[in-house]
Amino acid sequence: MKILEANDIVAGYGKSEILHGVSIYVEKEEAITIIGPNGAGKSTLLKALMGYIPIFGGDIYWKGDNITHLKPHEKVDRGFGYVPQLGNVFSSLTVRENLEMGGFIQSKEIIREGMEKAFQLFPILAERLKQKAGTLSGGERQMLGMARGLMSDPELLMLDEPSAGLSPKVAEEVFSTITDIHEKMGRTIVIIEQDAYQSLSISDRGYVLVMGQNEFEDRADKILSNEKIREAYLGG
Numbered sequence: 001m002k003i004l005e006a007n008d009i010v011a012g013y014g015k016s017e018i019l020h021g022v023s024i025y026v027e028k029e030e031a032i033t034i035i036g037p038n039g040a041g042k043s044t045l046l047k048a049l050m051g052y053i054p055i056f057g058g059d060i061y062w063k064g065d066n067i068t069h070l071k072p073h074e075k076v077d078r079g080f081g082y083v084p085q086l087g088n089v090f091s092s093l094t095v096r097e098n099l100e101m102g103g104f105i106q107s108k109e110i111i112r113e114g115m116e117k118a119f120q121l122f123p124i125l126a127e128r129l130k131q132k133a134g135t136l137s138g139g140e141r142q143m144l145g146m147a148r149g150l151m152s153d154p155e156l157l158m159l160d161e162p163s164a165g166l167s168p169k170v171a172e173e174v175f176s177t178i179t180d181i182h183e184k185m186g187r188t189i190v191i192i193e194q195d196a197y198q199s200l201s202i203s204d205r206g207y208v209l210v211m212g213q214n215e216f217e218d219r220a221d222k223i224l225s226n227e228k229i230r231e232a233y234l235g236g
């Protein structure tokens with residue numbers, strides 16, 4: 001079953017159109033990776049799907065309902081979770097305050113449960129609760145960003161470059177956590193990545209986005225073994 005389906009999405013900023021009719025879908029409990037060069041519109045696509053920028057054309061369906069023009073909080077209510085590429089945590093707030101904000105629409109009880117789950121996935125956060133997020137290491141901040149995204153207990157988690165700026169070792173830990181969120185917790189995952197080997201290797205399918213349009217799509221293992229795509233978009 002397609003849990004999320006976006007058809008011919010046209011969106012951008014003000015008068016400048018960035019996405020010229022992009023289509024993607026995600027099956028329930030699937031993980032997909034979207035790759036493409038800088039400026040292709042990958043982050044813009046996630047912002048459009050979340051409702052942070054207006055959609056000029058096309059439709060978005062969630063479990064068969066047309067949700068194209070819902071507001072971000074309404075999408076969160078339906079099960080969307082989103083970890084943006086930048087500014088995913090508030091530096092001046094503590095780890096605890098950041099997590100509480102991530103669950104802002106939930107009851108105290110659900111926030112407490114959410115935090116317990118977050119500490120199982122990211123034990124380091126439990127030791128850093130009173131620390132200001134701005135003083136965390138890059139990897140810890142990324143984990144806090146993911147933990148925040150999970151506080152609303154989303155069915156769908158969309159991650160914009162979760163490994164950006166991390167050392168290979170920490171990036172590996174982040175991807176292993178994403179794999180747990182996908183496989184053990186049964187969540188549907190959309191990942192955007194530039195350095196996409198790891199991301200594709202934990203995904204079912206992948207898309208290549210170029211200049212605001214679909215360029216290519218296939219099973220993730222086939223993308224990884226496709227020489228032309230590897231040379232063009234995965235650094236050989």
Ligand SMILES: Nc1ncnc2c1ncn2[C@@H]1O[C@H](COP(=O)(O)OP(=O)(O)OP(=O)(O)O)[C@@H](O)[C@H]1O
Nearest residue numbers: 013018036037038039040041042043044045085194
């Ligand atoms: N707030 C904004 N206002 C105007 N233009 C924007 C805005 N944000 C992004 N853009 C433009 O939209 C285009 C697509 O940007 P986007 O961030 O979606 O690319 P991306 O594929 O995520 O790139 P990267 O891999 O570098 O993160 C770029 O040309 C960018 O300059």
Ligand SMILES: [Mg+2]
Nearest residue numbers: 042043044085
């Ligand atoms: Mg981006």
